[in-house]
Amino acid sequence: MNFFVVLNGKRMKQIVLIIVSAFFTAWIVYMENLVQVPVFSTKEGPKAVYKGEKDIALTFNIGWGDEKAAPILDVLEKENVKSATFFLSGAWAERHPDLVERIVKQGFEIGILGYGYEDYTSIEDTEIRKDLAKAQTAFGKLNIKKITLIRAPTGHFDKRTLKIAERFGFTVVHWSIDSEDWTNPGVKKILTNINKAAPGDIVLLHASDSAKQTAKALPDIIKGLKGKGLNFVTVSEMIANGKAKSEEVR
Template sequence: MHFFVWHLKKIKKYAVIVLLALFCALFLWVGQFSSLSVFSSENGPEALSRGNDKQSSVALTFNISWGTEKVNDVLAQLAKHDAKATFFVSGEWAERHPELMKKINEGEHEIGMMGYRYTSYLEQKPEQVRKDLNYAEEIFNKLGYEDVTLLRTPHGHFNKEVLKIADEKGYDVVQWSVNPRDWENPGTDEIVDQVMKKSSKGDIILLHASDSAKQTPKALETILPGLKGKGLKLVRVTDMVAGSEASAKEIK
Protein backbone atom coordinates (compact mmCIF):
# COMPACT_ATOMS: atom_id res chain seq x y z
CA MET A 1 0.00 0.00 0.00
CA HIS A 2 2.79 2.39 0.89
CA PHE A 3 4.52 1.61 -2.41
CA PHE A 4 1.29 2.22 -4.33
CA VAL A 5 0.79 5.69 -2.78
CA TRP A 6 4.42 6.63 -3.40
CA HIS A 7 4.15 5.45 -7.01
CA LEU A 8 0.93 7.43 -7.51
CA LYS A 9 2.55 10.61 -6.17
CA LYS A 10 5.47 10.10 -8.52
CA ILE A 11 3.13 9.72 -11.49
CA LYS A 12 1.28 12.92 -10.52
CA LYS A 13 4.59 14.79 -10.24
CA TYR A 14 5.67 13.81 -13.74
CA ALA A 15 2.19 14.49 -15.09
CA VAL A 16 2.40 18.07 -13.80
CA ILE A 17 5.82 18.51 -15.41
CA VAL A 18 4.52 17.20 -18.74
CA LEU A 19 1.46 19.46 -18.61
CA LEU A 20 3.63 22.50 -17.85
CA ALA A 21 5.92 21.65 -20.76
CA LEU A 22 2.93 21.32 -23.10
CA PHE A 23 1.53 24.63 -21.86
CA CYS A 24 4.84 26.42 -22.50
CA ALA A 25 5.09 24.90 -25.96
CA LEU A 26 1.53 25.98 -26.77
CA PHE A 27 2.23 29.50 -25.49
CA LEU A 28 5.33 29.84 -27.70
CA TRP A 29 3.47 28.41 -30.69
CA VAL A 30 0.58 30.86 -30.34
CA GLY A 31 3.03 33.73 -29.73
CA GLN A 32 4.86 32.92 -32.94
CA PHE A 33 1.72 33.24 -35.04
CA SER A 34 0.67 36.37 -33.16
CA SER A 35 3.94 38.06 -34.12
CA LEU A 36 3.74 36.95 -37.72
CA SER A 37 0.17 38.23 -38.09
CA VAL A 38 1.35 41.75 -37.29
CA PHE A 39 2.83 42.06 -40.77
CA SER A 40 0.07 40.41 -42.78
CA SER A 41 -3.68 40.47 -43.36
CA GLU A 42 -6.21 38.86 -45.64
CA ASN A 43 -5.24 41.52 -48.19
CA GLY A 44 -1.57 40.51 -48.13
CA PRO A 45 1.61 41.77 -46.42
CA GLU A 46 1.48 45.09 -44.61
CA ALA A 47 3.94 47.48 -42.97
CA LEU A 48 4.15 47.86 -39.20
CA SER A 49 3.43 51.42 -38.13
CA ARG A 50 2.96 51.13 -34.37
CA GLY A 51 2.63 48.64 -31.53
CA ASN A 52 -0.11 47.91 -29.04
CA ASP A 53 -1.25 50.97 -27.07
CA LYS A 54 -2.03 48.70 -24.12
CA GLN A 55 1.66 48.08 -23.52
CA SER A 56 3.74 50.76 -21.79
CA SER A 57 6.53 50.82 -24.32
CA VAL A 58 7.79 52.75 -27.33
CA ALA A 59 10.27 51.62 -29.96
CA LEU A 60 13.15 53.97 -30.73
CA THR A 61 14.42 53.59 -34.30
CA PHE A 62 17.36 55.30 -35.99
CA ASN A 63 18.08 55.48 -39.71
CA ILE A 64 21.69 55.63 -40.91
CA SER A 65 22.78 56.04 -44.52
CA TRP A 66 25.95 58.13 -44.26
CA GLY A 67 28.50 59.59 -41.87
CA THR A 68 30.27 58.23 -38.79
CA GLU A 69 30.23 61.00 -36.20
CA LYS A 70 26.64 61.21 -34.93
CA VAL A 71 26.11 57.47 -34.55
CA ASN A 72 28.76 57.39 -31.83
CA ASP A 73 27.05 60.27 -30.03
CA VAL A 74 23.67 58.53 -30.29
CA LEU A 75 25.09 55.26 -28.97
CA ALA A 76 26.69 57.11 -26.07
CA GLN A 77 23.34 58.62 -25.06
CA LEU A 78 21.55 55.26 -25.33
CA ALA A 79 24.20 53.62 -23.15
CA LYS A 80 24.04 56.43 -20.59
CA HIS A 81 20.29 55.99 -20.18
CA ASP A 82 20.28 52.20 -20.53
CA ALA A 83 17.98 52.36 -23.56
CA LYS A 84 17.74 49.86 -26.41
CA ALA A 85 16.85 50.76 -29.99
CA THR A 86 16.59 49.45 -33.53
CA PHE A 87 19.02 50.81 -36.12
CA PHE A 88 18.04 50.67 -39.79
CA VAL A 89 21.17 50.97 -41.91
CA SER A 90 21.79 50.88 -45.63
CA GLY A 91 23.91 48.01 -46.91
CA GLU A 92 26.31 50.49 -48.47
CA TRP A 93 26.90 52.16 -45.08
CA ALA A 94 27.24 48.83 -43.30
CA GLU A 95 29.81 47.66 -45.85
CA ARG A 96 31.90 50.78 -45.33
CA HIS A 97 31.69 50.83 -41.52
CA PRO A 98 31.82 47.27 -40.12
CA GLU A 99 33.37 48.55 -36.89
CA LEU A 100 30.34 50.74 -36.21
CA MET A 101 28.02 47.86 -37.03
CA LYS A 102 29.87 45.83 -34.42
CA LYS A 103 29.52 48.66 -31.90
CA ILE A 104 25.77 48.85 -32.49
CA ASN A 105 25.45 45.09 -32.10
CA GLU A 106 27.59 44.99 -28.95
CA GLY A 107 25.30 47.61 -27.39
CA GLU A 108 22.52 45.00 -27.67
CA HIS A 109 20.67 47.13 -30.18
CA GLU A 110 18.74 45.61 -33.02
CA ILE A 111 19.91 45.87 -36.63
CA GLY A 112 17.51 46.30 -39.51
CA MET A 113 18.28 47.15 -43.12
CA MET A 114 17.31 49.83 -45.65
CA GLY A 115 18.35 47.92 -48.75
CA TYR A 116 21.79 48.56 -50.24
CA ARG A 117 21.64 51.98 -51.87
CA TYR A 118 19.44 54.60 -50.29
CA THR A 119 17.26 55.13 -53.36
CA SER A 120 13.45 55.14 -53.32
CA TYR A 121 11.96 51.79 -54.31
CA LEU A 122 9.12 53.65 -56.04
CA GLU A 123 11.68 54.99 -58.51
CA GLN A 124 12.91 51.48 -59.32
CA LYS A 125 11.42 48.58 -61.24
CA PRO A 126 10.53 45.42 -59.28
CA GLU A 127 13.59 43.56 -60.57
CA GLN A 128 15.80 46.45 -59.45
CA VAL A 129 14.25 46.32 -55.96
CA ARG A 130 14.94 42.58 -55.78
CA LYS A 131 18.50 43.13 -56.93
CA ASP A 132 19.05 45.84 -54.32
CA LEU A 133 17.68 43.64 -51.53
CA ASN A 134 19.69 40.65 -52.72
CA TYR A 135 22.92 42.61 -52.69
CA ALA A 136 22.16 44.13 -49.28
CA GLU A 137 21.49 40.63 -47.96
CA GLU A 138 24.88 39.46 -49.25
CA ILE A 139 26.61 42.33 -47.46
CA PHE A 140 24.83 41.75 -44.14
CA ASN A 141 25.53 38.01 -44.33
CA LYS A 142 29.19 38.66 -45.09
CA LEU A 143 29.42 40.91 -42.03
CA GLY A 144 27.89 38.19 -39.87
CA TYR A 145 24.32 39.49 -39.59
CA GLU A 146 22.45 36.61 -41.19
CA ASP A 147 19.34 37.03 -39.03
CA VAL A 148 18.29 40.51 -40.23
CA THR A 149 14.54 40.38 -40.93
CA LEU A 150 13.40 43.99 -40.49
CA LEU A 151 13.33 46.30 -43.49
CA ARG A 152 12.69 50.02 -43.63
CA THR A 153 12.43 51.02 -47.25
CA PRO A 154 14.56 54.00 -48.40
CA HIS A 155 12.72 57.27 -47.61
CA GLY A 156 9.88 55.12 -46.26
CA HIS A 157 8.54 54.73 -49.81
CA PHE A 158 6.72 51.54 -50.74
CA ASN A 159 3.63 50.15 -52.41
CA LYS A 160 1.91 46.76 -52.56
CA GLU A 161 4.47 45.41 -55.02
CA VAL A 162 7.38 46.39 -52.77
CA LEU A 163 5.64 44.82 -49.75
CA LYS A 164 5.11 41.62 -51.74
CA ILE A 165 8.77 41.47 -52.76
CA ALA A 166 9.91 42.08 -49.18
CA ASP A 167 7.54 39.41 -47.88
CA GLU A 168 8.76 36.88 -50.46
CA LYS A 169 12.31 37.48 -49.28
CA GLY A 170 11.34 37.07 -45.62
CA TYR A 171 11.52 40.74 -44.60
CA ASP A 172 9.02 42.65 -42.46
CA VAL A 173 8.60 46.30 -43.42
CA VAL A 174 8.66 48.75 -40.50
CA GLN A 175 7.38 52.33 -40.66
CA TRP A 176 6.77 54.73 -37.78
CA SER A 177 4.05 56.71 -36.01
CA VAL A 178 6.11 59.61 -34.62
CA ASN A 179 8.44 61.63 -36.86
CA PRO A 180 9.98 64.84 -35.48
CA ARG A 181 11.86 65.32 -38.79
CA ASP A 182 15.14 65.63 -36.93
CA TRP A 183 17.14 65.40 -40.17
CA GLU A 184 15.88 68.89 -41.03
CA ASN A 185 17.59 70.22 -37.87
CA PRO A 186 14.58 72.28 -36.73
CA GLY A 187 16.22 72.96 -33.37
CA THR A 188 16.90 70.71 -30.37
CA ASP A 189 13.89 72.05 -28.45
CA GLU A 190 11.59 71.43 -31.42
CA ILE A 191 12.75 67.81 -31.76
CA VAL A 192 12.24 67.24 -28.04
CA ASP A 193 8.79 68.89 -28.06
CA GLN A 194 7.58 66.83 -31.04
CA VAL A 195 8.69 63.53 -29.54
CA MET A 196 7.46 64.24 -26.03
CA LYS A 197 4.07 65.59 -27.13
CA LYS A 198 3.29 62.93 -29.72
CA SER A 199 4.76 59.78 -28.15
CA SER A 200 2.52 57.42 -26.21
CA LYS A 201 2.15 53.70 -25.61
CA GLY A 202 2.97 51.60 -28.67
CA ASP A 203 4.52 54.31 -30.80
CA ILE A 204 7.45 53.71 -33.14
CA ILE A 205 9.65 56.81 -33.14
CA LEU A 206 11.69 57.72 -36.22
CA LEU A 207 15.02 59.43 -35.56
CA HIS A 208 18.32 59.57 -37.45
CA ALA A 209 21.93 58.79 -36.59
CA SER A 210 23.39 60.00 -39.89
CA ASP A 211 25.64 63.03 -39.74
CA SER A 212 22.90 65.17 -41.29
CA ALA A 213 20.94 64.96 -38.02
CA LYS A 214 23.20 67.31 -36.10
CA GLN A 215 20.82 68.05 -33.23
CA THR A 216 19.57 64.53 -32.45
CA PRO A 217 22.22 63.45 -29.90
CA LYS A 218 21.62 66.62 -27.86
CA ALA A 219 17.86 66.12 -28.06
CA LEU A 220 18.26 62.58 -26.72
CA GLU A 221 19.66 63.98 -23.49
CA THR A 222 16.11 65.16 -22.73
CA ILE A 223 14.04 62.67 -24.75
CA LEU A 224 15.37 59.47 -23.18
CA PRO A 225 14.78 60.34 -19.50
CA GLY A 226 11.62 62.20 -20.53
CA LEU A 227 10.01 59.14 -22.11
CA LYS A 228 10.93 57.06 -19.09
CA GLY A 229 9.41 59.76 -16.91
CA LYS A 230 6.12 59.23 -18.79
CA GLY A 231 6.23 55.59 -17.70
CA LEU A 232 7.31 54.32 -21.11
CA LYS A 233 9.84 51.52 -21.58
CA LEU A 234 12.29 52.00 -24.46
CA VAL A 235 12.43 48.80 -26.51
CA ARG A 236 13.52 47.36 -29.84
CA VAL A 237 10.95 46.75 -32.57
CA THR A 238 10.98 42.96 -32.20
CA ASP A 239 10.57 43.32 -28.42
CA MET A 240 7.44 45.37 -29.06
CA VAL A 241 6.06 42.95 -31.64
CA ALA A 242 6.76 39.84 -29.58
CA GLY A 243 4.24 40.71 -26.91
CA SER A 244 1.59 42.77 -28.66
CA GLU A 245 -0.91 43.18 -31.41
CA ALA A 246 0.39 45.98 -33.59
CA SER A 247 -1.04 48.26 -36.23
CA ALA A 248 -0.17 48.03 -39.89
CA LYS A 249 -0.18 50.74 -42.50
CA GLU A 250 -2.75 50.14 -45.18
CA ILE A 251 -1.65 50.57 -48.79
CA LYS A 252 -4.41 51.19 -51.31
Protein backbone atom coordinates (compact mmCIF):
# COMPACT_ATOMS: atom_id res chain seq x y z
CA MET A 1 0.00 0.00 0.00
CA ASN A 2 1.32 3.43 -0.91
CA PHE A 3 0.93 6.53 1.26
CA PHE A 4 1.10 10.08 0.02
CA VAL A 5 1.52 13.28 2.04
CA VAL A 6 0.15 16.33 0.34
CA LEU A 7 1.19 19.79 1.51
CA ASN A 8 -0.14 22.90 -0.07
CA GLY A 9 2.25 25.67 -1.09
CA LYS A 10 1.27 27.99 1.74
CA ARG A 11 1.86 25.34 4.39
CA MET A 12 5.25 24.44 2.91
CA LYS A 13 6.35 28.07 2.96
CA GLN A 14 5.37 28.35 6.64
CA ILE A 15 7.39 25.25 7.53
CA VAL A 16 10.44 26.50 5.64
CA LEU A 17 10.14 29.91 7.30
CA ILE A 18 9.97 28.32 10.76
CA ILE A 19 13.06 26.18 10.07
CA VAL A 20 15.04 29.13 8.71
CA SER A 21 14.02 31.35 11.64
CA ALA A 22 15.00 28.68 14.18
CA PHE A 23 18.38 28.20 12.51
CA PHE A 24 19.02 31.95 12.39
CA THR A 25 18.09 32.38 16.07
CA ALA A 26 20.37 29.50 17.09
CA TRP A 27 23.21 31.05 15.10
CA ILE A 28 22.78 34.43 16.80
CA VAL A 29 22.78 32.82 20.25
CA TYR A 30 25.89 30.84 19.33
CA MET A 31 27.73 33.94 18.12
CA GLU A 32 26.76 35.94 21.21
CA ASN A 33 28.08 33.20 23.46
CA LEU A 34 31.26 32.99 21.42
CA VAL A 35 31.86 36.73 21.76
CA GLN A 36 31.37 36.51 25.53
CA VAL A 37 33.90 33.69 26.03
CA PRO A 38 36.33 35.38 28.45
CA VAL A 39 39.59 34.08 27.01
CA PHE A 40 40.98 31.95 24.23
CA SER A 41 43.99 29.81 23.43
CA THR A 42 44.96 27.39 20.71
CA LYS A 43 45.85 23.78 21.36
CA GLU A 44 49.57 23.70 22.11
CA GLY A 45 49.80 27.22 20.75
CA PRO A 46 49.71 30.87 21.85
CA LYS A 47 47.42 31.78 24.71
CA ALA A 48 45.53 34.78 26.01
CA VAL A 49 45.70 35.66 29.68
CA TYR A 50 42.47 36.42 31.48
CA LYS A 51 43.16 35.48 35.10
CA GLY A 52 46.02 34.83 37.48
CA GLU A 53 46.28 33.07 40.82
CA LYS A 54 46.65 35.90 43.30
CA ASP A 55 46.47 39.68 43.77
CA ILE A 56 44.30 41.91 41.55
CA ALA A 57 45.07 43.74 38.31
CA LEU A 58 43.20 46.92 37.40
CA THR A 59 43.32 47.53 33.65
CA PHE A 60 42.13 50.64 31.82
CA ASN A 61 41.39 50.87 28.10
CA ILE A 62 41.82 54.23 26.39
CA GLY A 63 40.88 54.62 22.76
CA TRP A 64 39.69 58.20 22.46
CA GLY A 65 38.97 61.41 24.33
CA ASP A 66 40.97 63.82 26.45
CA GLU A 67 38.76 64.43 29.50
CA LYS A 68 38.55 61.24 31.60
CA ALA A 69 42.11 59.91 31.70
CA ALA A 70 43.56 62.68 33.89
CA PRO A 71 40.86 62.45 36.62
CA ILE A 72 41.39 58.69 36.81
CA LEU A 73 45.14 59.18 37.15
CA ASP A 74 44.42 61.74 39.88
CA VAL A 75 42.34 59.20 41.84
CA LEU A 76 44.98 56.48 41.51
CA GLU A 77 47.61 58.89 42.78
CA LYS A 78 45.43 60.09 45.68
CA GLU A 79 44.54 56.52 46.68
CA ASN A 80 48.21 55.49 46.50
CA VAL A 81 47.66 52.84 43.84
CA LYS A 82 51.05 52.33 42.26
CA SER A 83 50.34 49.35 40.00
CA ALA A 84 47.84 49.20 37.13
CA THR A 85 47.96 48.47 33.41
CA PHE A 86 46.76 50.93 30.76
CA PHE A 87 45.95 49.60 27.31
CA LEU A 88 46.29 52.53 24.93
CA SER A 89 45.51 52.79 21.24
CA GLY A 90 48.44 54.06 19.22
CA ALA A 91 46.32 56.79 17.66
CA TRP A 92 45.28 58.09 21.09
CA ALA A 93 48.85 57.95 22.38
CA GLU A 94 50.08 60.04 19.43
CA ARG A 95 47.50 62.72 20.20
CA HIS A 96 48.13 62.75 23.97
CA PRO A 97 51.87 62.33 24.60
CA ASP A 98 51.56 64.33 27.83
CA LEU A 99 49.09 61.86 29.31
CA VAL A 100 51.17 58.91 28.13
CA GLU A 101 54.18 60.47 29.86
CA ARG A 102 52.18 60.90 33.05
CA ILE A 103 51.04 57.27 33.00
CA VAL A 104 54.66 56.19 32.72
CA LYS A 105 55.83 58.61 35.45
CA GLN A 106 53.22 57.26 37.86
CA GLY A 107 54.77 53.85 37.35
CA PHE A 108 51.92 52.20 35.49
CA GLU A 109 52.35 49.56 32.83
CA ILE A 110 51.40 50.27 29.22
CA GLY A 111 49.91 47.73 26.84
CA ILE A 112 48.78 48.22 23.25
CA LEU A 113 45.11 48.53 22.29
CA GLY A 114 45.88 48.35 18.60
CA TYR A 115 46.28 51.55 16.62
CA GLY A 116 42.78 52.23 15.33
CA TYR A 117 39.55 50.79 16.62
CA GLU A 118 39.54 47.63 14.48
CA ASP A 119 37.70 44.37 15.16
CA TYR A 120 40.49 41.88 14.59
CA THR A 121 38.06 39.05 13.91
CA SER A 122 36.61 40.86 10.89
CA ILE A 123 39.78 41.96 9.08
CA GLU A 124 42.49 40.10 7.17
CA ASP A 125 45.76 38.93 8.73
CA THR A 126 47.71 41.57 6.84
CA GLU A 127 45.50 44.31 8.28
CA ILE A 128 45.98 43.02 11.81
CA ARG A 129 49.74 43.04 11.30
CA LYS A 130 49.63 46.56 9.86
CA ASP A 131 47.57 47.82 12.81
CA LEU A 132 49.94 46.31 15.37
CA ALA A 133 53.03 47.52 13.50
CA LYS A 134 51.59 51.03 13.28
CA ALA A 135 50.91 50.99 17.02
CA GLN A 136 54.45 49.78 17.74
CA THR A 137 55.84 52.64 15.67
CA ALA A 138 53.67 55.18 17.48
CA PHE A 139 54.84 54.04 20.91
CA GLY A 140 58.43 53.81 19.72
CA LYS A 141 58.32 57.49 18.79
CA LEU A 142 57.17 58.18 22.36
CA ASN A 143 60.21 56.22 23.59
CA ILE A 144 58.06 53.37 24.91
CA LYS A 145 59.65 50.34 23.31
CA LYS A 146 59.38 47.35 25.63
CA ILE A 147 55.67 46.68 25.40
CA THR A 148 54.82 42.99 25.69
CA LEU A 149 51.04 43.07 26.24
CA ILE A 150 48.18 43.78 23.86
CA ARG A 151 44.42 43.77 24.13
CA ALA A 152 42.19 43.40 21.08
CA PRO A 153 40.67 46.86 20.47
CA THR A 154 37.07 45.65 20.51
CA GLY A 155 37.72 42.78 22.89
CA HIS A 156 37.07 40.25 20.11
CA PHE A 157 39.84 37.98 18.90
CA ASP A 158 40.42 34.52 17.50
CA LYS A 159 43.17 32.00 16.75
CA ARG A 160 44.62 34.23 14.03
CA THR A 161 44.97 37.13 16.45
CA LEU A 162 46.79 34.95 18.98
CA LYS A 163 49.23 33.63 16.40
CA ILE A 164 49.97 37.05 14.91
CA ALA A 165 50.42 38.57 18.37
CA GLU A 166 52.87 35.80 19.27
CA ARG A 167 54.95 36.55 16.17
CA PHE A 168 55.18 40.17 17.34
CA GLY A 169 56.28 38.97 20.77
CA PHE A 170 53.02 40.02 22.43
CA THR A 171 50.79 38.30 24.96
CA VAL A 172 47.07 38.91 24.44
CA VAL A 173 45.29 40.00 27.62
CA HIS A 174 41.55 39.70 28.19
CA TRP A 175 39.75 40.05 31.53
CA SER A 176 37.83 38.03 34.11
CA ILE A 177 35.82 40.89 35.62
CA ASP A 178 33.98 43.36 33.38
CA SER A 179 32.95 46.55 35.19
CA GLU A 180 30.72 47.53 32.24
CA ASP A 181 31.62 51.11 33.11
CA TRP A 182 31.52 52.18 29.47
CA THR A 183 27.73 51.68 29.53
CA ASN A 184 27.47 54.25 32.35
CA PRO A 185 25.10 52.09 34.42
CA GLY A 186 25.59 54.16 37.57
CA VAL A 187 28.30 54.08 40.23
CA LYS A 188 26.44 51.48 42.33
CA LYS A 189 26.16 49.08 39.42
CA ILE A 190 29.85 49.45 38.57
CA LEU A 191 30.72 48.68 42.19
CA THR A 192 28.41 45.67 42.17
CA ASN A 193 30.05 44.33 39.02
CA ILE A 194 33.52 44.58 40.56
CA ASN A 195 32.50 43.46 44.06
CA LYS A 196 32.68 39.80 42.96
CA ALA A 197 36.41 40.16 42.27
CA ALA A 198 38.65 37.53 43.85
CA PRO A 199 42.40 36.83 43.93
CA GLY A 200 43.83 36.57 40.43
CA ASP A 201 41.15 38.59 38.67
CA ILE A 202 41.93 41.03 35.86
CA VAL A 203 39.43 43.90 35.98
CA LEU A 204 38.32 45.73 32.85
CA LEU A 205 37.80 49.48 33.24
CA HIS A 206 37.90 52.36 30.78
CA ALA A 207 39.46 55.81 30.80
CA SER A 208 38.05 56.92 27.45
CA ASP A 209 35.57 59.79 27.45
CA SER A 210 32.65 57.38 26.98
CA ALA A 211 33.18 56.13 30.56
CA LYS A 212 31.67 59.06 32.43
CA GLN A 213 31.28 57.42 35.86
CA THR A 214 34.55 55.51 36.28
CA ALA A 215 36.50 58.23 38.08
CA LYS A 216 33.65 58.73 40.54
CA ALA A 217 33.38 55.00 41.23
CA LEU A 218 37.13 54.39 41.46
CA PRO A 219 37.74 55.46 45.10
CA ASP A 220 35.13 52.98 46.35
CA ILE A 221 36.39 50.30 43.95
CA ILE A 222 39.87 50.67 45.42
CA LYS A 223 38.55 50.72 48.98
CA GLY A 224 36.49 47.60 48.42
CA LEU A 225 39.33 45.62 46.85
CA LYS A 226 41.76 46.68 49.57
CA GLY A 227 39.13 45.61 52.11
CA LYS A 228 39.35 42.11 50.67
CA GLY A 229 43.08 42.11 51.31
CA LEU A 230 43.93 42.22 47.61
CA ASN A 231 47.17 43.79 46.44
CA PHE A 232 47.24 45.78 43.21
CA VAL A 233 49.67 44.52 40.58
CA THR A 234 50.26 45.02 36.87
CA VAL A 235 49.24 42.28 34.47
CA SER A 236 52.91 41.46 33.85
CA GLU A 237 53.49 41.11 37.59
CA MET A 238 50.46 38.85 37.86
CA ILE A 239 51.74 36.65 35.05
CA ALA A 240 55.19 36.49 36.64
CA ASN A 241 53.82 35.70 40.10
CA GLY A 242 51.66 32.74 39.18
CA LYS A 243 50.14 30.55 36.51
CA ALA A 244 47.83 32.40 34.12
CA LYS A 245 44.54 30.73 33.15
CA SER A 246 43.26 30.24 29.63
CA GLU A 247 40.71 28.26 27.64
CA GLU A 248 40.70 26.65 24.21
CA VAL A 249 39.41 28.36 21.09
CA ARG A 250 36.83 26.18 19.37
